[in-house]
Amino acid sequence: MHQQILVFIYDESRVLQEYSERMREMGIQLLRRISKSLGHEECYIEKKMKLESGYNILGPNFYQSLSRCSDDKNQIGQFPHQDPVLLVLIAQNVGGGLQIKHQGKWLNADFSTSSIGVLVADNIEILTNGKYKSLLHRVALNTTVERLSLPFFFEPSLDATVKPEPKFVDDRNPPSYRQMTYKEYLESNSQYHVIEAKANLINEALL
Numbered sequence: 001m002h003q004q005i006l007v008f009i010y011d012e013s014r015v016l017q018e019y020s021e022r023m024r025e026m027g028i029q030l031l032r033r034i035s036k037s038l039g040h041e042e043c044y045i046e047k048k049m050k051l052e053s054g055y056n057i058l059g060p061n062f063y064q065s066l067s068r069c070s071d072d073k074n075q076i077g078q079f080p081h082q083d084p085v086l087l088v089l090i091a092q093n094v095g096g097g098l099q100i101k102h103q104g105k106w107l108n109a110d111f112s113t114s115s116i117g118v119l120v121a122d123n124i125e126i127l128t129n130g131k132y133k134s135l136l137h138r139v140a141l142n143t144t145v146e147r148l149s150l151p152f153f154f155e156p157s158l159d160a161t162v163k164p165e166p167k168f169v170d171d172r173n174p175p176s177y178r179q180m181t182y183k184e185y186l187e188s189n190s191q192y193h194v195i196e197a198k199a200n201l202i203n204e205a206l207l
Ligand SMILES: O=C(O)CCC(=O)C(=O)O
Pocket: 059, 061, 078, 083, 090, 097, 098, 137, 139, 149, 150, 151
């Protein structure tokens, strides 16, 4: 099976398709650098996670601005979560909104509209036995402007085995995560139905 890119929006101009292809290229480059930073050859993560047959999903989010009529000034666009994927690459039309938890505090992830924000996600944390942390993040609403974000999710293949690499496991660092396939991982997080629904959409679109 070839890699599949799912775009939820009708995209006659293929702008989002091209955007997705570029994001995939950028993500692959990042994963190669991460492989090397972990002391492996550059294609290590690509091969281990069988990325040729993993999904890439572009999941746009539209956030309204903070309601002027609400007394709650901390309205949330997305509740705190970690993404059950390898990496997330995010572009946005206005800065501000994405926040990450660091040392117990919520910090604004201030990246400009001409940059791409990169979130390390769950499967990198598992592979490195917790050396690289999956970022806990949330989205706050902007006070005055609407925001559109375009997260591009990199997922392992459903049958790839995700487990801490032996390099990160020893007597002092026992494995903190159980070995399982990515499909089992999604099932254990009650997330499998999400990818199954997306896969069905892709298959219907390809018919
Ligand atoms: O809108 C953002 O900046 C982040 C979106 C996000 O975390 C997600 O869709 O999982």
